[in-house]
Amino acid sequence: MRKMPRMQSVPSKLKKTAVLWENDRIRPYIPESQAYSRKEVINMLQRHGFVFLKPDIGGGGKGVVKLTPAKRGVICQTLNGRRELPVQRAFKWIEQEIISGRNYMAQQGIQMAKVDxxxxxxxxxxxxxxxxxxxxxxxxxxxxxxxxxxxHCRGGTPLDASEVIKRISHSVGKKEKTLKKEIYAVSKEIAKTLNKRFTGLKELGIDLTVDENGKIWIFEVNTAPVIKMFECLKDKTAYQQINQIRYQMSAES
Known part of the structure; x- marks a missing residue:
């Protein structure tokens, strides 16, 4: 693996989201995201049906909680399993066992497109x-x-993006080329927007999804992205290209 070039890192999800929210071309792609509070989570559950809680700083899915309303309270799903608790007990458990004094954010749940x-x-x-x-x-x-x-580090399987877009395009009601073009356009707009505020950025990994209606949503922007997933693809072209450019940038820094 090539050495990472020296570049700026912006770990806070809320900070990056706030910058992107200022751009009206990007805003429609951003799920509602708020700093964690009981009141905000309850309101978001009413608006969106389910909510994800995420550490403001962190990655790899660690510390993520999915909250879904249930008859007897709320279902809390983590990487280790799920439990149904009365609402106030759920908040107490989340705050003591999961958040534990760290900054957290609540993000609107999205009904993602599916494969198999x-x-x-x-x-x-x-x-x-x-x-x-x-x-x-x-x-x-x-x-x-x-x-x-x-x-990938939590059991996800990396797949060729073009093949997946081809598979989901009909079910979500958008043409394959249109969907890919829109993903590329908003990704470049995100890079330019963040780079205006954080001038030392040189590399980004944008996590996004397409919902069941063909709408694109931006989940997260990583300023120090890992690339293991590209190494796991059958076609290693992207992995080799990323490493080649990393080597070029580290030699110049």
């Missing part, structure tokens, strides 16, 4: 070796059966 009845999302990898942002990697991530997240 499993959730699927995408990673767009961008690099800036010179003056322009280049899309150097694009892959899909298929959640394990019943899985909470699609992360």
């Amino acid at each position: 009845e499993r959730n699927v999302d995408f990673r767009v990898h961008l690099q800036k070796p010179q003056n322009d942002w280049l899309i150097t990697g694009f892959c899909a991530k298929l959640a394990p059966p019943g899985g909470l997240v699609t992360n």
Whole structure:
């Protein structure tokens, strides 16, 4: 693996989301995201049906909780299982056992498009070796059966993005080329927008999904993205290209 070039890292999800929210071209792609509070979570559950809680700083799906209303309270699903608790007991458990004093965010749940009845999302990898942002990697991530997240380190399966888009395009009501073009366009707009505020950025990994109606949603933007998923694809072209540009940027820094 090539050495990562020296570049700026912006770990806070809420901070990056706030910057992107200022751009009216990106705003329609951003799920509702709020700093964690009991009141915000209850309101979001009423508006969206289910909500994800995520650490403001962190990755790999660690610490993620899915909350879904139930007859007797709320179902709390984590990487380790699920439990149904009365609402106030659920909040107490989350705050003591999961959040434990850390900054957390609540994010609108999205009904993701599926492949073989499993959730699927995408990673767009961008690099800036010179003056322009280049899309150097694009892959899909298929959640394990019943899985909470699609992360490769949590059992997700990396797949060729073009093949997945081809499979889901008809069911979500958008043409394959239209969907891919829109994903690329919003990804580049995100890179340029963040780079205006954080001028040291050189590499980004954007996690996004397409919902059951063909709408694109941006889940997260990683400023120090791992690329193991690209190494696991049958076609290693993207992995090799990303590493080649990393080597070029680290030699120049």
